[in-house]
Amino acid sequence: MMISSPKHWLRSLFDPIPIHAAFGVLLALGCADKQAVTEEEGNEATGDETSDSSNNGEAEAPSEGDGDGDDDGQEFVQLPDGGAVNTCDPAGQDCPEGEKCTGYVVESGSCCVDANKCVSVIGNGQLGDPCMRSADNDDCDVGLFCMTKTSGSTGDGVCLAFCDVGLQDCGEDGLPDADCIAFNDGTLPLCQDSCDPLTQDCGTTMGCYGVGEQGFVCSMPGYEDGLGNDGDMCYTVQSCKPGLGCTATDVLDGCNAARCCTPYCDLSEPDPCTAPEQCVPYFEEGTAPPNYETVGLCAIPA
Numbered sequence: 001m002m003i004s005s006p007k008h009w010l011r012s013l014f015d016p017i018p019i020h021a022a023f024g025v026l027l028a029l030g031c032a033d034k035q036a037v038t039e040e041e042g043n044e045a046t047g048d049e050t051s052d053s054s055n056n057g058e059a060e061a062p063s064e065g066d067g068d069g070d071d072d073g074q075e076f077v078q079l080p081d082g083g084a085v086n087t088c089d090p091a092g093q094d095c096p097e098g099e100k101c102t103g104y105v106v107e108s109g110s111c112c113v114d115a116n117k118c119v120s121v122i123g124n125g126q127l128g129d130p131c132m133r134s135a136d137n138d139d140c141d142v143g144l145f146c147m148t149k150t151s152g153s154t155g156d157g158v159c160l161a162f163c164d165v166g167l168q169d170c171g172e173d174g175l176p177d178a179d180c181i182a183f184n185d186g187t188l189p190l191c192q193d194s195c196d197p198l199t200q201d202c203g204t205t206m207g208c209y210g211v212g213e214q215g216f217v218c219s220m221p222g223y224e225d226g227l228g229n230d231g232d233m234c235y236t237v238q239s240c241k242p243g244l245g246c247t248a249t250d251v252l253d254g255c256n257a258a259r260c261c262t263p264y265c266d267l268s269e270p271d272p273c274t275a276p277e278q279c280v281p282y283f284e285e286g287t288a289p290p291n292y293e294t295v296g297l298c299a300i301p302a
Helices: 170-173
Strands: 099-104 115-120 130-133 145-146 157-161 180-184 188-193 207-210 216-219 244-248 259-266 278-281 295-299
Touching: 115 130, 115 259, 145 188, 170 180, 188 216, 244 295
Parallel strands: none
Antiparallel strands: 099 115, 130 157, 145 157, 180 188, 207 216, 244 259, 259 295, 278 295
């Protein structure tokens, strides 16, 4: 599916995915209860439900639970009785004619998409178009997903492109500068613009948020009124204001919640963090992608 559209259309809202970077902190882009988990607890936090993580205590990252990091992003989730929750592939769009494969929330009221199924095509919204999402469908065209405040929310959103994480096929959608991020344990693979968390180069209405070892992407901030500052509680990647990451409390000083916001920092500059926190590497040594070698996060060193 070719979709021609400038990359800024992708800078929209979403949730988190697990990261194996910096220090094991969780950056959840989605739910607090099931998306922000440590690697020991699982990889559910991706896209919506993830958080930044490093060996020093970062969060995992996409979980909007939006991006898990699974290579193919096509594993079927099994129900307790053995029934399959995922019944289609959002990247392959293998539903019957007149239907499309889209993400939905299995348990009503959850913050983030955790499965996929075939639904009727009810609209033709194109990449970057405004859209409307219901509990399990939206008015975007085939191959697109209506992202709202979190992947499990309903209401106004913007159409984003599904993609194949294994093939990194965002270029096929006319988005050569975007990355295919496996949010929510691979359930919600979406094309997103990459960005620099230190310079926050996503524009005035977007923030650059960490999605674990998959890097950093532009997304719409989703912090609550009066929150989102350094030391405030958070539950998804976008729960913090741009320039801060949602990180696990055990690597932070004075955090009174499971996760709190903490600033990104530049390892090549004087340490701006307040003791006992220090500017520690976001990625494990030797694993940082090009241009991200100096990205750090204020946390208590391991």
